[in-house]
Amino acid sequence: MQRIGVFVCWCGSNIAGTVDVKAVAEALKSEPGVVFSTEYQYMCSQAGQDLIKDAVKEHNLTGIVVCSCSPRMHEATFRKTAAAAGLNPYMVEIANIREQCSWVHKEMPLGTEKAIILGKAAVAKVNLNAPLTPGQSPVTKRALVIGGGIAGIQTALDIADAGFPVDIVEKKPTIGGKMAQLDKTFPTLDCAACILTPKMVDAAQNENIRIFSYSEVEAVKGFVGNFEVKIKKKARYVDETKCTGCGACIEKCPQKKVPNEFNLGMDNRRAIYIPFAQAVPKVATIDADYCNMLKNGKCGVCTKFCAAGAIDYKQKDEIIEEKYGAIVVATGFEPISMEKFDEFAYSQSKDVITSLEFERLTNAAGPTAGKLLRPSDGKHPHKIVFVQCVGSRCASCAEKGKEYCSKICCMYTAKHAMLTRDKYPDTDVTVFYIDVRTPGKNFDEFQRRAVEEYGVNYVKGMVGKVTPEGDKLIVRGSDLIANKQIKIDADLVVLAAAIEPDKTARPLATMLTASMDTNDFFTEAHPKLRPVESPTAGVFLSGTCQGPKDIPETVSQAGAAASKVIGLLQKDMLLGNPCVASSNQLMCNGCSSCERVCPYGAISYEDKEFPGPNRTVKVRRVATVNPAVCQGCGACTVACPSGAMDLNGFMNSQIMAEVDAICK
Amino acid sequence: MQMKEYKPLIVAFCCNWCSYAGADLAGNNRLNYPAEVKIIRVPCSCRVNPMFILRAFQRGADGVIICGCHPGDCHYTSGNYFTRRRMAALFSMLDFLGIEKERTRVEWVSAAEGAKFAATMNDFVEKVVSLGENKRLEDLRCKR
């Protein structure tokens, strides 16, 4: 049985003006468990708090009810008061008789009556309160960044600069990501490589950063501050520590017909390769699908020419296990497949290309050494049509496209159009658009320059069909402003393909128990207030894995994620919220309902022995809640049919006691 | 006994982060609503078990309202989405049993919507008053 003290606050006249505080204190005296009840002008004042502390000592109180303002205002205050008096701070309950009583009701009898009922409810709850202690868990002071694009690199650099070790896991043989494939960047038109590659080098040289290239995250266990991650280092058949990146092996490799994914298959590379000249790490990788030696044991040329002796055909995938305190997801994006967009003849004509392919065609390091030539015949195109929103904002074509706006297409299309007109003034450039969306610093000015200074022809309307005819592409579309159909016999058509999250993101989200939206973008903990944190504690979001972004936005989010990670890693211990769920394993069925509604992945299962009838033992699968991960929403408590799952601080019995008290 | 004016008893479950704060804001702005409304604070609307609702009716409540963050704004990202499904199913079932559907409601009230909170409560109480006393889910043992 509790010994409860009730403290009714006047809040000057704020409460006492509409609530007869003396009557409230008197009425609550006879409630079960109440041994002391009083009122005072300002409970939150030092004098008021002292009054509480004295009463705790004098009356040996085990629980406190403060009838005062909203708990959102002073719950923390009174919990501290209780702690100072030697009570567990969670033995305090607040009856909100100001915001939800005296301020909204005008008549004294009504206000008093309601205040008494609210007080009774709080007393009923405290009667069932139990002392709660927040759990503590240590923090491993190392971060993992998954994805080595500009988002991952920037996050890693920022964390490393703060003095914490960071590992980058990149599935490709080099970091750099999509940005490495770009030519120029809007709106300033500086070259992507010029600004990215120094950062790549910084990352490689930073002693706090380890780069696991050609590697993937295989499994994630644990929770905030204490993740245990298995990283699979895929066999690249080249000893990274020996390879100097000289390129001799590549030159001599007889297998020359491997589609070059870095150039989006527009040219070929060798079976042993370095994706591009500035790759980090600059280490060769053997493509096992094409290497004759690995496929049928007949070749071995590269071994002969490798002065460093780095070639190792026997190399195996390697699993690295490492502990981390925080994980940053920076898995980036991919343009969606154009296969299903038959109307644009993408699969029928080589001269219908995506914007990313266009980037490679105009890039000095690309397949055409920067000359804009048609992929089909290598001729210079004189009429180019750019089509925006291919697969974006496509509510009606959900089976092939995306409902959302890909955000970056308007700007890069303007960039492509402008650069084309700049370099090849004899080329006609037409852009079909639904809307031009250019919010951003100097963005709109940039797009207008394309129209006004460079004479790019912007047509509001969608392209209906592209038909290859001879060496031309007949583009039929509508001009909604002129309200007419137009037909252009183009030499090249560039599709601004929608972007989607990388395919590896979904399985990763499952491993991290981080939630995703229906488009497979990671969900942020709060869309406005916690945009770089995932709902899963200790997992942070950087770059386009969270939603479409351009480079400046990606970099700023990367920095924000880094600062959150730094904030976490600089703590030695994490103090949990004690108001978390817990499972009464004796009643748990192990049915997984709770796990399925937990937004944080706080619930796991274990096989445990339980006493059966007549001294037998039976093993059952039961839920266990990780209090460091649980945030205390209570979704699991309702999903649980047997009521085995309950929530500390808001237990079923407590809430029902409140209901009973209110309805009495 | 003298005939008293019928005063319904309304239990409002409010999530800590949005609706409870919305109710506080209604207080800050001195927006009146009937004193029959008694609020129970829960961390999230998804903490509300259908058993609590039935319990309230058993103990004499005439209406039960659940308030949570607007969909998409849940402090715990997804709690109110579960509330939405659970309560849609439950309310439909109560209606199926012939229990007046106007006695139960879910309303999304943000921390900024003090006015909406007060208006919602005024409207809800009015609806419940028009229905009169809860007779279909009552436990006579609790009515003395």
Add this chain to the structure above:
Amino acid sequence: MRKIVLEKIDLLFEAISNTMSLYLPVDQNDGKAAYTKWEEGKKWSEALNTVKSPKDFFFPQTEDMMEFKVEGKNIEVIDTRKASEDFVVFGVRACDVKAFDILDKVFLVDPCDSYYATKREHGIIVAVACNKPSETCFCSAFGIDAADPKADVSAWKTENELYLQANTEKGEKLLKALENVTEEATEEKVTEQKEQIAKIMKKLPLADLDTSKFGGGKTDEFFNSPEWEELSESCLGCGTCTFVCPTCQCYDIKDFNTGNGVIRYRCWDSCMYSDFTRMAHGNNRNSQKERFRQRFMHKLVYYPENNEGIFGCVGCGRCVSRCPISMNIVKVMKNLGGKENE
């Protein structure tokens, strides 16, 4: 002996209801009969018996015992019983009549259960012979004569008439009050009816069910029988058999907090339930096998042991037809009783 033509039977019911409540089996919308308070328009069911037995009238499933009011440190105990009035339960079968004897031996011995006793005092039972017993009937195994039920009043339904015979003071009083609607009768037709019933009884599939193996003092013989395992293995542990049973008499006493006080009530309990007779140290019957065994040992061994060899079963067949998994006392008796019963 009195009689009334069946066409006018509602006059009889009306006459009884004029002075007291009358309950009788009435067909429900699912076609099953249930005891219902008679009022104009209610028809006496043709069904052999009701799903729920008439023990409810004397030992209701839920019964408030008292109430507590708490004021400060004082607890007031309130007897919430209302003054009882006479009532008639009409159409009770021979098996169910016998069941009252079995309940009486539990509730009316010292210490007498006053809740039950009051209702027994005020209840008048009109028993009716079974013209068309069911294949699930085995009352004869317990020495019950379905053709000649002995209650306050015994009744026989012939083709056109209902014959009534008072056996007790209460019964005589009732028939006396009904003299206006009934006429004097001879036993001729009744004897005929009894003979006819007796013939059918012999043809029942369970007519030869042998109880001789069971009875008091047989605990050691049956308690550790290996058959219990198999018999109980598909038992769901629900309370259907106990709740439809006319002789099951176990109850639990519980408190219900109304918010304004506490109502102490009792309600039927079932030995099939896992929390049955749970004590501070836990449960004494932990497996369904033990709980299952308890029920049948009680009916066939423990009860007769304490009650001059009278079995705790009356062969009404309710559990036979209602058990969700069709396990019942007949199967238990046949399995435990050895080859003779096969």
Add this chain to the structure above:
Amino acid sequence: MQKITKEMLIDKATELLNNGTVSLVLGWKKGEYDYDVTPGVFESVEELKKDFVFGDFSAANLSKYLVKKTEKLEGKILVFLKPCDTYSFNQLLTEHRFDREKVYAVGVQCDGMVDIEKVKKIAGDGILSVDCNGEDIVVKTLYNDDMTIAKADVLAERCANCKSKKHVAYDELLGESGEVIDSNRFDEVEKLEKMTADERFAFWQNELSKCIRCNACRDACPACTCEKCVFNNPNSGVENKSPANSFEEKLFHIIRAYHVAGRCTDCGECSRVCPQNIPLHLLNRKFIKDINEFYGEYQAGAEVGSRAPLVDYTLNDLEPGEVFDRGDENA
């Protein structure tokens, strides 16, 4: 379509026992009459030969027994599953209630089960034998000579409205597995929905007032496998042993239906076992119908591991207030 006989099942069980695939057989045991079949475990071929039955009264859904029977089992248990039982089987697997490795499931073709109550309604009481022979059944009673009744007229309610003849889980199949059926199982629910609230209230008040809280519905329900049911837990706040009043009756059945909502496969055991013939399946079907209409077609147990609708959501789900605005049902 071939008729499945009990001999075929016995042969299959014998084969699997003899070759060591399984050590136990979960099936149906013959009763006192032709119709009172009991679920049972068989350990040997002799036992099978003696007591095993399969026929129009093998109604009991055996899947729930797997929870207990596999607990301490070494080796495997053979279970015979009718199509509707396979859904329960899958749902139990989804909820990790037993170890699939310990079970050898044989799907059995089902031609519908007979409801003995319906037979008695036509043929009268005093049944001596019921002979089921394909389309017809021949009934012999104490009071009537042989009477032939069309099986279709005495099919159990759930079989008359069979939702699926398809076995969604099995290691082996005896007979044919059919298709999911576009049944009329929601007709009764719709009929109730079309009533006024007052009529519905009266209907349920009457039905639920019959409840004797024997818990048969719960204890037979394959979705109710809780280690401790809230209604048995003194700390749950809803525990009770008796339907003390109309509130308790409603509370029990609302909460029970809610707890199995999205998990109930509509196997119909609850109504089959109810000694008071309360149409409890209508409560479950209401939830199923609602879920189908609100969140898209969902059949619990159709596949292992599927996410029950009430532990799932989409961003654009129906609002609870809109539940009633989908066309005025009483208009």
